[in-house]
Amino acid sequence: MSIRLYPLGYILSDEIVKKLPSNYVSQELSHNYFYYIDKGTPYSIYESEDNFLIIHGEYMHIGINNNIPNHKLAEKLLFLYSNNFDEFLNLLDYIAGRFTIIVKEVSSIKIFPDATNARSNYYCTDRILVSSHAFLLADVLDYNIPKGKIKHEHKIFLNTLYDNVKSTISNHYTELMSNKVTRFFPRENNPFSNMDEERKFQLIEKFWKTQIDEFSKYDNKLIFSITGGLNSRFALSLSKEHINNLSFFTYALKEKIDNSNNVSRLLSLDYAIVTDILKDIPLNHKFFYLHDNPKTLTDEESKILNKNTTHSHLPILNKYVEDAFGDNSIHLRSNLLEIGQAHLYRRREVESSSKEAKDSVMRMYKRQTTNTSFLEQLYDEFVSNTDYLSNTYDYHTVDLVYWELRMGRWLCEVYNNHDSILRTINPFNHRALICLSLAFPYEQRRDLYMFKEIINRNYPILNFYGFNNLKNLYEQSKEKRNL
Incomplete structure (x- = not known):
């Protein structure tokens, strides 16, 4: 069986990366950045004088009234990012697939996951280094990779096995180096709620x-x-x-x-x-x-x-x-x-609140840990560091927990x-x-x-x-x- 390391993946750095799987190839990128992919993986790059935008993975725009062809999407996204950020975010809501969007502007790199973080992304907190796979970063950084089962606390929220490696989550973008995690969805009440x-x-x-x-x-x-x-x-x-x-x-x-x-x-x-x-x-x-x-x-x-x-x-x-x-x-x-089936509160309706969100997290993960106080501490730190659920409009907090923290990881x-x-x-x-x-x-x-x-x-x-x-x-x- 032709199993290969880190399939369909990528790595982006501001330095040349030498320790790469044999199936990875370099893609041309200016501005002194280096982008490597598993050979044959779909991607698109559009560059301007100061910025670039990468779509890595499978993607397809399907709008309500029109669809933007794949070969034009990266250019359209970068134009909107630079000129109308709200419209850029609106466009993201209508892109299907399994992909990551990486945007470089003059002084920062931002990572935008797809709707459910289906294309996993892991980034270093102390350098410009982001990848599709946690252990690809570990290989590059010469970190130890465990042979046994990974503890549950290393697979939830933003956490990984390594203190300086974090995960992206659904509906939030991450700015590298500052490590700021910002919610970009929702931005308004559900626009389909009152639709026929x-x-x-x-x-x-x-x-x-x-x-x-x-x-x-x-x-x-x-x-x-x-x-x-x-x-x-x-x-x-x-x-x-x-x-x-x-x-x-x-x-x-x-x-x-x-x-x-x-x-x-x-x-x-x-x-x-x-x-x-x-x-x-x-x-x-x-x-x-x-x-x-x-x-x-x-x-x-x-x-x-x-x-x-x-x-x-x-x-x-x-x-x-x-x-x-x-x-x-x-x-x-x-x-x-x-996500659309009230999965965590199907037995009884609960209010949309930060308390119910936290309770749902504790119930969701209680079987995977014997230390509930430590789980609660991890969640509280995550909420504090990301301002999680600070503005959810009319979306139910428990639905967002299941969407972002369960499915998104x-x-x-x-x-x-x-x-x-x-x-x-x-x-x-x-x-x-x-x-x-x-x-x-x-x-x-x-x-x-x-x-x-x-x-x-x-x-x-x-x-x-x-x-x-x-x-x-x-x-x-x-x-x-x-x-």
């Missing part, structure tokens, strides 16, 4: 489908993971027009139901529900049986994969995917949808696990699309109303099968009648 429901649905469909239409033109094989839950079916419904050109997979332990432990029970649920769906909807689909058809990684492959991420997540999936689909695939994912590292084999795209990673999902009343978000309505508009039969429930819609209604 039909118009909301139309925009959600446009923002998602435009991306699928474009990716379908690529030479890469498009693959799609499908489970027994709602999110993958929402994504499938919006990809229906291209269903014959998509390849699907589901991973399970065995080719049968196995309820012997919690993990096997959950994966068996996916196996059973997807099996039912496949009886009615013919998909080009494969099951990966992790127990019945085991695969292994070599020591060298494991070593590389461990360096590519700070959060190991099913690294063996690389083997299954490459064997099934080759190494030139784009993986369409749908994990982020939980965890999911990017999940993606980093599989970049050697897959280029990962999540069409939901478009700030305006996320805002649309948050523009419905709490009760509708709690009940997943928008997601089920979109499925009903685009592929109604997908609502028939149970969502993480072995009983289909008819069986569930029958059960309710018999109560």
Whole structure:
């Protein structure tokens, strides 16, 4: 398997970097800065007399009324950054993909992550040095890289294993050297809250489908993971027009139901529900049986994969995917949808406040730490240093916590696990699309109303099968009648 170090990554410095992976190449950049990328990674650079702007990674502008072509986007962004910063920020809200925007002006460098920090970014606090991967910086700086599991406190807020290396987070830009972290979203109340429901649905469909239409033109094989839950079916419904050109997979332990432990029970649920769906909807689909058809990684492959991420997540999936689909695939994912589903307060509505935000952080991370007082101290320091949640307008603070602190740190590292084999795209990673999902009343978000309505508009039969429930819609209604 052709696993490489720090795939799809980058490093930017004001000094020549000598310790680089063999797959990294230098890209021409003026102003005495040095930009290195994993060979073949998409990027765009636009330079003016004093400034430059880099878009590193996959990106696609999808506006309400028009779309800016990729080859013009960097120039447009730099012009707006220099002449109308508010419009620059507005434009960012309509860029989908998995990317980082780096802006150099006369006296500073600023890092703007994509909508959910899906392209991870790590920067040094004592020099001009920023990279896509934490351990790429560690290699350059000759820092020790641990062999065991990384403690949870080194993977949350801005924290890393190293005191002088920090992470970016969603909806905030970072200025290098000053290390100032500034919230740039939200800048107003949710502009979609008072929009007609039909118009909301139309925009959600446009923002998602435009991306699928474009990716379908690529030479890469498009693959799609499908489970027994709602999110993958929402994504499938919006990809229906291209269903014959998509390849699907589901991973399970065995080719049968196995309820012997919690993990096997959950994966068996996916196996059973997807099996039912496949009886009615013919998909080009494969099951990966992790127990019945085991695969292994070599020591060298494991070593590389461990360096590519700070959060190991099913690294063996690389083997299954490459064997099934080759190494030139784009993986369409749908994990982020939980941001619009009141995920942290679905059981009961809570007020939008700094107190509820802090309580949600403590609940969210309590299983990963035995020292809750230390966790509270870390959060309080983070809030103090960044002025976190100081102005959230009508966005719920708990939604922002889940969006920025959970998804903005965890999911990017999940993606980093599989970049050697897959280029990962999540069409939901478009700030305006996320805002649309948050523009419905709490009760509708709690009940997943928008997601089920979109499925009903685009592929109604997908609502028939149970969502993480072995009983289909008819069986569930029958059960309710018999109560």
